[in-house]
Amino acid sequence: MRPGKLAGRVYAGLVYAALYFPLLIVIAFSFNDAKRNLIWKGFTVKWYGTLFADAELVAALWTSLKVAATASLIATLMGLLASYVLVHHPRLRAKRAYDSALSVPLMVPEIILGVGLLSLYTRVCFDLSFWGLVCAHVVYCLPFVVWVVKARISSLKGHSVEEAAMDLGATEWQAFHKITLPLAWPAILAGGMLAFTVSFEDFVTSFFVAGVGTTTLPIKIYSMMKFGITPEINAMSTILLVLTLLLVAAYYFLNTEKNQDQLPV
Amino acid sequence: MTGSYLLELKNIHKSFDSHRVLNDVSLQIREGEFLTLLGPSGCGKTTTLRIIGGFEQPDSGEVYLNGARVTHLPPYRRNVHTVFQHYALFPHYNVFENVAFSMRLKTLPPQTIEKEVKDALSLVALSGFEKRKVSQLSGGQQQRIALARSLVGKPSLLLLDEPLGALDLKLRESMQLELKKIQQKLKMTFVYVTHDQQEALTMSDRIVVFNHGRIEQCGPAREIYEKPASSFVADFLGNANILAATLLEILPGSRAEILLEGEIKLKVPCAEALPVAAGQRLCVAIRPEKIQLHSGPSQDASKVSLPCVLNDVVYLGSSARVLLSPFSGCAKTIQATVVKYGRSGADSAGGLNGTAPGGTIWAQLDGDDILLLPPESDS
Structure with missing residues (x-):
């Protein structure tokens, strides 16, 4: 092997190691039979047991799931509507301004979004409860949904399938539910899953707007860290990681061309 | 007054x-x-087709x-x-459901739907394709299904937006006739909308030639x-050599004398109503196939012979x-079509007589083949 090629491989190996080694440590030490130290003592799954005996942790997991499910559902519905209007509205003024305004939350530093939401909520005395958190997450997730769903809807428009349906006698609503919805379905589902993932693993925004009783899992993990990194944290993180990876895999699976009814070119 | 027309567009902007x-x-x-609505892209x-179909609304004017x-x-309504340019078939339905779409919306009885779909498919020669998926069809087959789907509702008017544009030449030609x-x-x-003049000539009863959002000619x-x-129009539908001329005099018997490119006088037939008055400039069009090439000037007094420099010969098969x-002195290039090019011992009528590029050849024109046109507008 030429030295240049070898160097390239070593470099690539180091990059991937830097990316994945921390994750592997977390996973490995979640099975370590030792309390709070980083020396391997033997294999165990007991931390997963103690994890589910911890009522606060289970409550946090449950809160996270509820928030993510609700927020991603709302964000998906809103994102679908927004995508449809942005693509199909014939003479929407400043269409591009709306379009880019929707993706701003993707680029704004999340901490600013968090501070902004917090000061808004306290100003209008919005209870920092479950729905406050859901609202914050909807704001944060919406651009992700639009990003995925709009691409599909505008590709459908490019193929005039909705126009063909209306041409054959379908009203706008019939064209939407007989043509747009079935053809965009995998993208909508993928957008929803992406929103779920984003909401489920969100820390910064949640940290600002979560109140007592709405501690999400990432916040709970953070607070547990005050007493050092325990094997429970590793176990919980592993569960979080696996769940996220599954969702991301599902997203990629749904969003491939193979899985969407192919439009003839 | 809409009279007895099926469709009428009035002053659409x-x-x-x-x-x-x-x-x-x-x-x-x-x-x-x-x-056929014909014109460049x-x-x-x-847009005219989309206004007829209801996909666009005119700023003013009526349909x-x-x-x-x-x-x-x-x-x-x-x-x-x-029939859309890229067919716009519904990929999540099979062929039967695509064709049945409009009837399903009207909730017609299943027996009627089945019969109509069958008839439509046999009309486009795709009987037995009911259960196929759209993705399993070739481009030509998709085109036929799109046609069947549009015909099945018995519309009073069928609009076709360059439906053959994506097909190869052979298939396109056979689909035109079909x-x-x-x-x-x-x-x-x-x-029918197309930018292909050959397609327009093959199929149409009437052609409407568009240019820059206006109708140039209809007939x-x-x-x-x-x-x-x-x-x-002369240049878009078939080729034409467009030359500048001046109208010298209007002669009796629907003829006129013109001065072609400031060089030669000739008598040409003209319509009763000329676009310009005597002394004014106009355009003339000469079809390439009307120009004959000879090795020397013509002896026939009714014809005009121009000495030309042969620039190039483009071989086109037939x-x-x-x-x-x-x-x-003229900067323009004119084109002539030679049918018998390439034959050994090229004959004198239409042949090049072995003239090589750079050589001189005589282009012979019959005044009767010259078309008088209004001067080219600046717009």
């Missing part, structure tokens, strides 16, 4: 973002007609269908169907080819295109 796409377009279509022909004003009706046959069999009215194919109303520079 349409702009997109201050860009004028249609400028005062008026058009009448009779029942059972095959009408961006000339407004597709009448069977005498009723439909200008602002949505597509689903017009008995007009469209489309025409189907149209005649069903006695249906077709409005039967033969009339448009033989009596183009403008130099644009014919060849010869590029000539006429009148030493």
Whole structure:
């Protein structure tokens, strides 16, 4: 092997190691039979047991799931509507301004979004409860949904399938539910899953707007860290990681061309 | 007054973002007609079709269908169907459901739907394809299914937006004839959009030539080819050499004398109403196939012979295109079509007589083959 090629491989190996080694440590030490130290003592799954005996942790997991499910559902519905209007509205003024305004939350530093939401909520005395958190997450997730769903809807428009349906006698609503919805379905589902993932693993925004009783899992993990990194944290993180990876895999699976009814070119 | 026309467009204007796409377009279509909207891309022909279909609304002007004003009706409330450029078949339905779509919406009885789909598929020669998925069809087959799907609702008018554009030449030519046959069999009215002049000539009863959002000319194919109303039409439908001329004198018997490119006088036939008065400039068009090439000037007094420099010969298979520079001083290049090019011992009528590029050859014109046109506008 030429030295240049070898160097390239070593470099690539180091990059991937830097990316994945921390994750592997977390996973490995979640099975370590030792309390709070980083020396391997033997294999165990007991931390997963103690994890589910911890009522606060289970409550946090449950809160996270509820928030993510609700927020991603709302964000998906809103994102679908927004995508449809942005693509199909014939003479929407400043269409591009709306379009880019929707993706701003993707680029704004999340901490600013968090501070902004917090000061808004306290100003209008919005209870920092479950729905406050859901609202914050909807704001944060919406651009992700639009990003995925709009691409599909505008590709459908490019193929005039909705126009063909209306041409054959379908009203706008019939064209939407007989043509747009079935053809965009995998993208909508993928957008929803992406929103779920984003909401489920969100820390910064949640940290600002979560109140007592709405501690999400990432916040709970953070607070547990005050007493050092325990094997429970590793176990919980592993569960979080696996769940996220599954969702991301599902997203990629749904969003491939193979899985969407192919439009003839 | 909408009279007995099936479709009538009245003074349609349409702009997109201050860009004028249609400028005062008026058009009448009779029942059972095959009408082609022809023009280069961006000339407004597709926008006209979309206004008829209800996908766009004109800024001003009216659309009448069977005498009723439909200008602002949505597509689903017009008995007009469209065959889209890329077919727009529904990929999540099979062939049967695609064709049955309009009837399902009307909730017709299943037996009726089945029979109609069967008839439509046999009409486009795809019987037995009911259960196929759209993705399993070839481009030509998809095209036929799109046609069947649009025919099945018995629309009073079928709009076709460059439906053959994506097919290869052979398939396109056979589909052209087939489309025409189907149209005649069903006695249906077709409005067909294309930028392909050959396609327009093959199928149409009448052709409407568009340019820059305006109708340049409207009439039967033969009339448009033989009596183009403008130099644009003459050049777009078939090729034409457009030359500048001055009208010298109007002669009795529908003839006129002109001065061609400031060089030669000749007598040509002209219409009763000339576009310009004597002494003014105009354009003339000469079809490449009307120019004959000879090795010397003609002895025939009724013909004009121009000495030209042979620039180039483009071999086209069944014919060849010869590029000539006429009148030493003229910057224009004229084209002549030679049919018998390449034969050994090329004959004198239309042959090049072995003249090589750079050599001199005589282009012979018959005054009767020269078309007088209004001068080219600056716009």
